[in-house]
Structures are given as structure tokens and as C-alpha cells.
Amino acid sequence: MKLSKLILLGGVLSLTILASCGGGGDGDNDADDGYPGDDGTPTQPAPPTGGDDNGGSGGDDTNQPPNNPPSNPSPNPQPNPSPNSVSFSKDVYPILNNSCQVCHNPNGVAKGTKFIVSDTAGTYNSVLGLIDTANPANSKLLKKATNQDSHGGGQVIAPNSDSYNTILQWIQQGASNN
Numbered sequence: 001m002k003l004s005k006l007i008l009l010g011g012v013l014s015l016t017i018l019a020s021c022g023g024g025g026d027g028d029n030d031a032d033d034g035y036p037g038d039d040g041t042p043t044q045p046a047p048p049t050g051g052d053d054n055g056g057s058g059g060d061d062t063n064q065p066p067n068n069p070p071s072n073p074s075p076n077p078q079p080n081p082s083p084n085s086v087s088f089s090k091d092v093y094p095i096l097n098n099s100c101q102v103c104h105n106p107n108g109v110a111k112g113t114k115f116i117v118s119d120t121a122g123t124y125n126s127v128l129g130l131i132d133t134a135n136p137a138n139s140k141l142l143k144k145a146t147n148q149d150s151h152g153g154g155q156v157i158a159p160n161s162d163s164y165n166t167i168l169q170w171i172q173q174g175a176s177n178n
Contacts, residue, residue, distance in 0.1 A: 086170040087178045089120045095163045096123055099145065099156045110152065115141075124177045136171035 086092065101117035103110040110116075115130055117123045130141035140149065142164065147155035157163045170176075 084169065086166055086173055088124055088170060088176065089178065091166050092170045093120050093123055095157070095166060096127070099163065100153075103153050115144075121177075128175070131171050131175050133171060133175055136168055139168075139171055142167060142171075 096117050100115070102108065104113060104115050104117045105111065106116060106118065114126065116126050118126075127141055130144070131139045136142075142157075143149040144151045145155070145157040145167075146159045146164065148159075157167075
């Protein structure tokens with residue numbers, strides 16, 4: 001008698017756990033609904049909560065276990081920053097500081113030009129007049145640095161180099177002060 005009560009208690013406990021986890025059948029004991037039938041053999045997983053009124057899965061026919069996300073979840077509707085997003089302060093400014101600052105500083109030989117490399121904010125403001133977001137490759141900043149436009153310092157950045165492509169990509173992305 002004690003053994004039958006334990007088995008019954010175990011069955012109730014199993015059903016309680018299944019119900020709290022969203023598993024198990026829908027309680028109507030239809031043999032064709034994909035839930036465990038009288039023989040206890042599941043034919044398909046339980047539909048996720050919020051399915052349609054017909055006992056179906058609301059159009060989600062991924063055949064996944066209950067309450068598990070599909071193996072190929074839908075893309076996140078929130079826009080994510082591109083992994084190739086270029087930052088002025090982290091990517092572009094160091095290039096300008098290393099390539100241009102020796103001459104384009106407040107006391108350098110190019111101190112009389114419109115382009116002065118100082119701190120990040122000052123350099124950003126200085127560079128704004130040298131970029132063309134409508135035609136990034138035609139930006140004066142790139143043309144001067146590659147000596148495509150006459151530049152007193154000669155070529156300081158090679159065309160199609162990593163530095164060139166970083167600055168170009170930053171301009172293509174809208175030349176944000178980021």
C-alpha cells in the first residue's frame with residue numbers, strides 16, 4: 001500500500017513539475033494532438049504558450065522542445081552597432097595624431113592651415129572642413145594625406161592602406177564625433 005501511494009505521489013509531483021515548466025499535454029487526451037496519448041508516447045513537443053486556438057503552435061513549426069528557443073532565433077529587431085563601426089576618438093584620431101600632428105600642430109610648420117591636430121575635440125572640429133560625406137573618397141583630408149592634392153608634407157598616408165581605409169570608412173559612416 002505504501003508503494004502505491006509513493007507511485008501516485010511521484011506521478012502527481014511529475015505532473016506538477018511538467019505543468020509549472022509549461023510541459024506536458026493540454027489535458028484533452030486526444031490521440032492525434034501530438035501530446036502523450038494513453039500509451040504515454042509523445043508524438044511532438046507541446047506548443048509554446050500563446051499558440052493559436054486550435055491547439056496548434058501558432059505557425060511555429062520548428063519542432064523544438066517546449067519552452068526552448070528555436071535553434072535559429074529571429075534576428076534582434078534592435079539595431080546593433082556594426083562590428084566595423086569606426087570611432088573618431090578610438091580609430092581616426094590616433095591616425096591623425098601619428099601621421100599629421102608633427103606638422104599640423106599649433107607650433108608646427110603647418111600651423112597656418114585650417115587643419116590643426118590637438119586634443120580629440122579640437123581635431124574633430126578642425127577636420128570637419130576637410131571631409132565630404134557625399135563623396136568620401138573625394139575628401140580633402142584623404143587627398144592631402146595621400147598627396148593626390150599637393151601637400152607640403154608629401155604623402156603621409158598611402159592610398160588603400162589600413163589608415164586610409166579607416167578614415168574613408170569613418171567618413172562613409174557619416175563622420176560622427178564618437
